[in-house]
Amino acid sequence: MKYFSNILMNLPEFTKNLLSWNQFSNSRQMPWKGETDPYKIWLSEIILQQTRVEQGLAYYEKFISRFPKVQDLAMAQDAEVFKYWEGLGYYSRCRNLLATARWVAFENKGHFPPDYEGLLKLKGVGPYTAAAIASFAFGEPRAVLDGNVFRVLSRYFGINTPIDSLTGKKLYAQLAQALLPTDQPGAYNQAIMDFGAVVCKPQAPLCSACVQQTDCEAYRLGVVGDLPVKEKSIKKRTRYFYYFLLKWNNQYYVRQRGGGDIWQDLHEWVLIEQAEPLATDPSIYRNLLKKYLGTAKLKQLRVGEEVRQQLSHQTIIGRFITAELTIPLSTETGYQLLSPDALSKLAFPRFITAFSPRL
DNA sequence: AAGCCGGGGAT
DNA sequence: ATCCCAGGCTT
Known part of the structure; x- marks a missing residue:
């Protein structure tokens, strides 16, 4: 050399x-x-x-x-x-x-x-x-x-x-x-x-x-x-996250994220990920949630503005949708109800702490 | 060996 | 937008 x-x-x-x-x-x-x-x-x-x-x-x-x-x-x-x-x-x-x-x-x-x-x-x-x-x-x-x-x-x-x-x-x-x-x-x-x-x-x-x-x-x-020389360049993908901030009895639905994806072990609201971006029309979001709702109805549904966060390997684009439930969700959804006080002790990804509406 | 995992600051 | 940061783990 x-x-x-x-x-x-x-x-x-x-x-x-x-x-x-x-x-x-x-x-x-x-x-x-x-x-x-x-x-x-x-x-x-x-x-x-x-x-x-x-x-x-x-x-x-x-x-x-x-x-x-x-x-x-x-x-x-x-x-x-x-x-x-x-x-x-x-x-x-x-x-x-x-x-x-x-x-x-x-x-x-x-x-x-x-x-x-x-x-x-x-x-x-x-x-x-x-x-x-x-x-x-x-x-x-x-x-x-x-x-x-x-x-x-x-x-x-x-x-x-x-x-x-x-x-x-x-x-x-x-x-x-x-x-x-x-x-x-x-x-x-x-x-x-x-x-x-x-x-x-x-x-x-x-x-x-x-x-x-x-x-x-x-x-x-x-x-x-x-210098220095790097040979590998990272390729990014874009994902669309629609977070539903669902309220019932002054509590909110949340779960802990699992492995094999970003934000492992952190918490999040009810998430529905889409392959394509969605418009603001509220009916779209009512339909998205149908599989979770059963006989429950959504009150006070509000669709937030589109927000985005740049990660190293991914671009996250999404919205936060807030609504109140008439009856609680089935426990089989994997989400649990927690009070704002309990939620304040849990760790959330930046995407949520930065863009989620206040409780 | 390659792919994946966050968020923020500088350019 | 892109790069890079007192890197390491998984497959």
């Missing part, structure tokens, strides 16, 4: 310059920085998976305040923890968070596994998170490989191997590990991620003020904006 000699030549230089930048120019401050409590490291890392620091920060503070130790999280009810996670997305993280907290607290005497291999066995903990906890909490020399690291290394060394290919992942993992100074793995891992977030950013990187500029292969070739 053409960049092989370049890597060998610049390997010590890269690490030296990065640590120097970290010491003198890195002002990035975060509450978990310098933390060595594996519980807090773990919690922050799970929250930050595919999530911006600015977005995860408030959630971290809320969780630490309510669940200061892993035992507090382990003993909490699922519903309360999901309520704390509400709005953060990727809800399987929350389910795995609970499973791991309970395993650590109840099956492992409150201790997190003290090394990379042990951490990797935890639910929701993959190669990145295991390396982060191992290096930050236990000083183990494991290089983290996240979006920042991919970007920094691909640009500095001019690597155009796709980061989402198997060979790319292997290559970057080896390179990252080779660059890691074994005497301060935590500080280095923190530094390279800070550097990627603050200087070597995805868009508009601060090359003119970059301490690595003279050694950066992508800068020399003028291809900073083209």
Whole structure:
């Protein structure tokens, strides 16, 4: 490979310059920085998976305040923890968070596994998170490989191997590990991620003020904006969700969503999904609900405006329809009646918290 | 190896 | 609209 000699030549230089930048120019401050409590490291890392620091920060503070130790999280009810996670997305993280907290607290005497291999066995903990906890909490020399690291290394060394290919992942993992100074793995891992977030950013990187500029292969070739290379592009699909906010006896029908789809474990109103968009005509919605209603009638039916939410892989378009029932629905519908007070303790997807009419 | 899983900010 | 974010799990 053409960049092989370049890597060998610049390997010590890269690490030296990065640590120097970290010491003198890195002002990035975060509450978990310098933390060595594996519980807090773990919690922050799970929250930050595919999530911006600015977005995860408030959630971290809320969780630490309510669940200061892993035992507090382990003993909490699922519903309360999901309520704390509400709005953060990727809800399987929350389910795995609970499973791991309970395993650590109840099956492992409150201790997190003290090394990379042990951490990797935890639910929701993959190669990145295991390396982060191992290096930050236990000083183990494991290089983290996240979006920042991919970007920094691909640009500095001019690597155009796709980061989402198997060979790319292997290559970057080896390179990252080779660059890691074994005497301060935590500080280095923190530094390279800070550097990627603050200087070597995805868009508009601060090359003119970059301490690595003279050694950066992508800068020399003028291809900073083209790296890193990704080969897979996501294709989106559009779905039409019609939510019925059905009221009876001052209570509302709700259910918990199952697996195999978005928003797993979160709650929702009576949902009828359509393949095509629907107009506002109220008769359309009365007909849609017929299979659930039996002899019940709808009063005060109101059809809301069309709303939409963009997810990573899906576009959700829909409406909220409110109505009162003359008699309750059959229990076989799978929906249960809950009071507004009970509903306020449940977690709902953003699509509902953002667009659903007030109770 | 490929597909799926959220929500938000920047461009 | 598109990209990307301190990725991981399932098939």
